[in-house]
Amino acid sequence: MNESTPDVPRTTEGTRLDPWFDAYAARAHRMRASEIRALFAVASRPEVVSLAGGMPFIGGLPLDDIGEMMSRIVRERGQVALQYGSGQGDEQLREQITQVMALEGISAHPDDVVVTTGSQQGLDLVTNIFINPGDVIVAEAPSYVGALGVFRAREADVVHVPMDAEGLIPAELEQTLVSLKAAGRRVKFLYTVPNYHNPAGVTLSLERRPQIVDICARHGVLILEDNPYGLLGFDREPMPALRSLSPEGVIYLGSFSKTFAPGYRVGWAVAPHAVREKLVLASEAAILSPSNMSQLAISSYLDHFDWQGQIKAFREQYRERRDAMISALQEYIPSATWNVPDGGFYVWVKLPEGLDAKSMLPRAVTARVAYVAGTAFFMDGSGADHMRLSYCYPTPERIREGVRRLATVVDAELETVRIFGAAAASSDGSVDFPAPDLA
Amino acid sequence: MEVMILAGGLSHERDVSLRSGRRVVDALRDGGDTVTLHDVDADLIPSLRSDKLDVVWPIVHGASGEDGSLQGLLEMLGVPFVGTAAKEARVAWVKPVAKAVLARAGIATPDFVTLPQSLFREVGAEQVLTAITSHFGLPVVVKPARGGSALGVTLVTEPEQLAHAMVHCFAYGDIALVERAVSGTEVAVAVLGEGASARTLPGVEIVCDGAYDYDARYNPGRVEYFAPARLSEELTDAVAQAALATHRELGLRDLSRVDVIVAEDGTVNVLDINVAPGLTEVSLFPQAVAAAGLELTAVYREILRGAAARG
Numbered sequence: 118m119n120e121s122t123p124d125v126p127r128t129t130e131g132t133r134l135d136p137w138f139d140a141y142a143a144r145a146h147r148m149r150a151s152e153i154r155a156l157f158a159v160a161s162r163p164e165v166v167s168l169a170g171g172m173p174f175i176g177g178l179p180l181d182d183i184g185e186m187m188s189r190i191v192r193e194r195g196q197v198a199l200q201y202g203s204g205q206g207d208e209q210l211r212e213q214i215t216q217v218m219a220l221e222g223i224s225a226h227p228d229d230v231v232v233t234t235g236s237q238q239g240l241d242l243v244t245n246i247f248i249n250p251g252d253v254i255v256a257e258a259p260s261y262v263g264a265l266g267v268f269r270a271r272e273a274d275v276v277h278v279p280m281d282a283e284g285l286i287p288a289e290l291e292q293t294l295v296s297l298k299a300a301g302r303r304v305k306f307l308y309t310v311p312n313y314h315n316p317a318g319v320t321l322s323l324e325r326r327p328q329i330v331d332i333c334a335r336h337g338v339l340i341l342e343d344n345p346y347g348l349l350g351f352d353r354e355p356m357p358a359l360r361s362l363s364p365e366g367v368i369y370l371g372s373f374s375k376t377f378a379p380g381y382r383v384g385w386a387v388a389p390h391a392v393r394e395k396l397v398l399a400s401e402a403a404i405l406s407p408s409n410m411s412q413l414a415i416s417s418y419l420d421h422f423d424w425q426g427q428i429k430a431f432r433e434q435y436r437e438r439r440d441a442m443i444s445a446l447q448e449y450i451p452s453a454t455w456n457v458p459d460g461g462f463y464v465w466v467k468l469p470e471g472l473d474a475k476s477m478l479p480r481a482v483t484a485r486v487a488y489v490a491g492t493a494f495f496m497d498g499s500g501a502d503h504m505r506l507s508y509c510y511p512t513p514e515r516i517r518e519g520v521r522r523l524a525t526v527v528d529a530e531l532e533t534v535r536i537f538g539a540a541a542a543s544s545d546g547s548v549d550f551p552a553p554d555l556a
Numbered sequence: 557m558e559v560m561i562l563a564g565g566l567s568h569e570r571d572v573s574l575r576s577g578r579r580v581v582d583a584l585r586d587g588g589d590t591v592t593l594h595d596v597d598a599d600l601i602p603s604l605r606s607d608k609l610d611v612v613w614p615i616v617h618g619a620s621g622e623d624g625s626l627q628g629l630l631e632m633l634g635v636p637f638v639g640t641a642a643k644e645a646r647v648a649w650v651k652p653v654a655k656a657v658l659a660r661a662g663i664a665t666p667d668f669v670t671l672p673q674s675l676f677r678e679v680g681a682e683q684v685l686t687a688i689t690s691h692f693g694l695p696v697v698v699k700p701a702r703g704g705s706a707l708g709v710t711l712v713t714e715p716e717q718l719a720h721a722m723v724h725c726f727a728y729g730d731i732a733l734v735e736r737a738v739s740g741t742e743v744a745v746a747v748l749g750e751g752a753s754a755r756t757l758p759g760v761e762i763v764c765d766g767a768y769d770y771d772a773r774y775n776p777g778r779v780e781y782f783a784p785a786r787l788s789e790e791l792t793d794a795v796a797q798a799a800l801a802t803h804r805e806l807g808l809r810d811l812s813r814v815d816v817i818v819a820e821d822g823t824v825n826v827l828d829i830n831v832a833p834g835l836t837e838v839s840l841f842p843q844a845v846a847a848a849g850l851e852l853t854a855v856y857r858e859i860l861r862g863a864a865a866r867g
Contacts, residue, residue: 131763132783134838150775155705158571302762382860400654479708479727481566533723536676541719 135386136184144272150546156478160487165435166519168442168506169487171315171462176218178427184189186421192411201410204401206232206385210416214385218371221347222361229287229387231396232407236345236384239396240264240401241384242408243341243368244271246395247305253297256308257285259465259494259503261315261343264308269497274302275496282456284321285309287328294336300353306339306368312356313346316494320460323356330363345384348428348459351436365389373415375462376428381411417483437464445520448529462509465491467502469531470498471539474504477530486522501544557589557610560603562626564595565588568728569705572774576615579842583853590861595618596811604635612863615832617704620831623649638863640831644807644850648829651701651733653805658826661805663798665826667692668735670701673726685718695737698722699728704830711737723837727762740819742768743785745799746833746844748859750809756796757844759816761785763841776838783847791818798824810859813841 190198205211211227217221220227233239240263248254250272256264257278266406268275276297279289290307297304309329311321316419321329328555342359350356360369373386386396400407418424442464443457468474474490481487491503508516534542563577564570565861573655577593584591587850592644594603599707604612612635614626624646640648645660669688676684688696698721699709710721725732741767743759764772785794787795799814806829813833817825833841845855 130782131780132760132843133777133780138777141777146777148775150771150773155571155774156568157771158567158574159568162564162570196695363632476727477722482568483728485566532677533673533726533736536673536681537719538681541723543720 121385144270150259153475153478157487159312160484161492165482165485166489166511166522167487168508168512168516168519168523169489170512171378171507172510173375173462174438174510175380175381177430177434178378179422180246182422183418186417190328190410190417194413196550198410200409200415202406202412203396204406206407207409207412208228208382210412210419211385213416213419214371218358218369218387219358221344221355222357222381222389224361225364225387228370229390229393231388231393231400232412233370233384233386233400234404234407235379235382236343236370236373236386238400238404239269239384239386240341240343240371242396242399243306243370243388244268244273245399245403246392247339248273252267253302253304254306254308255290255293255304255338256353256496257310257317258353259491259500259502260308260496261310261318262489262493263539264343265494265496268308268475270293276304277495277497279433280314280317280319281320283456284311284314284319284327286328287325287332289331291332294332294338298336304336304338306341306344308332308341309359310343310346311359312344313349313463314489315346315457316459316463316489317465318456318458318461318463319465320350320356325407326359327362329389330359334363334366340367341370342367343370343374343504348376349432349435350460351432351439352459360387368392376431376446377415380524382408383411383415409503427438427556432460435452435460435509437514438508438511438513439464441516442508442520445517449520452531462507464506464508466504468504471542472530473501473543475501475540475544477526479530481526484522484526486519486526488523490544557860557864558608559584559589559591560612561591561593561598561607562612562614562616563593564597564620564725565616565618565620565626566596567620567866568707569618570701572705572834572836573615573617573621575837576617576643577746579837580615580835580856582615583856584860585859587853589857590820596626601629601633604630604633609635611636611638612858613860613863616833616837617834619702621648622704622830624701626829633864634717636644636864636867640807642811644809645831648698648808648812648831649702651699651828652731653657655733655735655826658802658805662837663801663805663826664823666697666735668733668740670733671722674730674742677679677723682855685715685722688718688756689715692734692736697735697737698725699733699735701731701733702726703728704828705834706767708771709769711767728860738817738819738825739788740817740825741785742817742827743787743814744840744843745795745814745816747799747803747808747812748810748813748855749862750807751804754800754803754808756799757794757850758784758789758845759792759799759848760843760847761787773834773837774836781820781840781843783843787818791822791824794818794822794824798826802826802829810863811841 211230248271254273360367368388455466489505491500565575567672624642628642655665696712708725742762745759746757763780802814813830
């Protein structure tokens with residue numbers, strides 16, 4: 118006897134559970150629900166040591182005082198804080214931003230500054246106004262995953278240029294631009310994170326900075342300089358920004374996410390005049406105006422708190438964490454290699470021969486440790502032999518434990534490679550982009 | 557009723573579980589019951605002991621949620637819960653064991669072999685891989701012996717893909733199930749109730765362009781579903797019978813999802829059994845409920861009341 122529910126009308130029409138399936142732009146059909154992204158849902162659990170996220174350590178901020186500051190803003194300037202504002206951003210904050218940038222050699226007028234909703238929005242605005250589908254963006258190898266996501270969404274073609282311990286290699290950049298020109302490809306800009314690079318951890322040397330600027334100038338290529346970490350060096354004064362060497366050739370993106378807190382979502386762009394005007398128009402079209410509440414909070418913070426002292430405290434906290442990570446790597450995974458960053462948040466680890474960071478990730482989740490596989494930082498799916506480890510957020514003790522767990526995963530993967538060979542252990546080269554909080 | 561939905565956990569399927577849990581909470585919210593959502597964490601046991609709960613619904617996919625662990629815990633604490641009891645869940649969770657039980661009961665399931673990673677090390681990978689292709693031919697499906705959501709699953713069509721498929725599988729667990737790939741019509745069957753009173757809902761036919769992988773399951777649009785499945789009356793009945801027999805033979809309770817494939821010769825092969833099926837907006841179980849003309853909220857409340865009454 119058929120015990121299923123009787124009298125069900127038979128239908129010949131299927132469903133894709135999405136009535137708008139045929140309406141999407143072609144690029145939307147390329148979006149994938151990644152099992153890698155799903156694995157990161159586990160990373161937020163306290164049992165998991167996450168060496169994946171780029172979340173700043175804000176535990177040391179004077180939250181009571183900041184709370185009082187926020188309360189005062191609403192009480193005293195609530196009519197402004199809770200209202201729409203200028204599309205270019207609050208004038209006083211723009212003035213203050215010029216003072217922050219002066220620490221890295223940038224001389225700018227408040228009118229040059231466009232306040233954005235995080236420097237991430239700055240990336241999106243610049244890409245929006247410059248990139249047609251198929252246009253070329255030259256980026257470091259590896260490059261910041263959040264930027265790659267923006268570039269991908271705008272259908273840019275990203276060409277990676279190698280780095281070494283001193284950052285972007287000028288000769289490689291020159292060669293790449295020459296080759297692209299010979300192939301008839303239009304390069305719109307070079308995207309670079311020159312200080313304490315995310316994910317590579319390296320910093321563009323003083324010597325190479327004018328070289329990079331010169332190469333781009335000769336080839337007529339704009340530079341998009343993304344600098345969230347410039348003030349977070351452990352042992353040296355801030356390096357001169359590329360923008361300071363070429364105001365007309367560089368669009369500079371800055372951020373308060375790492376020097377204060379990301380929750381306010383306040384960044385900025387400084388660009389040549391005509392570019393700036395278009396950025397403002399594009400920003401207004403996207404968001405109308407940046408958050409007044411957030412801008413007033415940042416402005417008040419800069420006015421009333423020892424923000425430079427706070428950055429100094431952050432540096433020491435991150436130095437301690439970096440040291441914990443490096444010593445743990447030396448102890449637990451000596452067969453890997455890595456850079457020793459002198460600022461910022463990240464260590465870029467090269468795995469032992471034959472291992473694939475992306476293939477290993479499910480095993481890492483089982484072992485209760487998370488990282489970001491190197492493939493996330495390349496547009497072409499390469500980077501599988503690397504992983505990015507973040508030391509910014511966990512305590513030094515947790516960092517050590519995380520690396521210890523990672524070592525067990527590496528050992529298990531080495532066993533797999535011994536059994537099946539390196540080729541079998543490699544991932545499929547597809548591109549996965551982790552969620553924003555892991556960028 | 558005071559209801560606790562358990563979702564999340566620490567498995568590879570945590571994300572899907574959280575989405576399932578939230579959807580169930582939404583569905584129950586206006587029904588007059590008090591519904592809370594709780595993760596499987598250090599606060600769980602104190603919450604179970606302190607709250608005046610009528611019933612718990614574990615919607616934790618993957619290990620701990622489907623392998624009987626959570627069920628065993630709830631049984632020890634004497635908390636009424638939805639779903640299969642601990643021992644039966646343990647059997648259903650381990651695919652080779654479940655398949656062996658079904659095969660013994662005369663329920664068709666694809667020919668398979670269970671291979672731990674250690675065997676490849678001890679005997680030599682190449683020899684084992686050769687034995688696989690010699691015995692089964694191609695294509696074969698490689699999957700973790702314990703797992704869901706298509707994680708770690710590969711359809712192998714060429715010999716050179718097999719080693720990679722094994723490695724991909726072992727990233728999720730150290731025992732692989734290799735089974736002969738059967739081509740045909742894939743149908744997911746939702747089953748409600750238990751024992752003699754169990755009943756099936758209309759099968760949901762899955763038509764996928766490419767592999768029915770994680771992206772296909774959770775990215776709306778890639779897969780086309782037909783509910784009820786476009787089968788003859790005879791095959792529809794055979795599919796329902798196979799799903800019911802599976803549910804009963806394994807001693808499943810309250811709800812399950814049995815995935816089958818109807819081969820070209822009409823044989824209904826049971827592919828997989830889920831004691832905590834996905835309940836997200838794109839999951840198969842809710843589609844089956846809709847195809848039956850039933851309201852999701854009503855079905856969920858019926859499930860909850862049945863479990864609560866069981867005690």
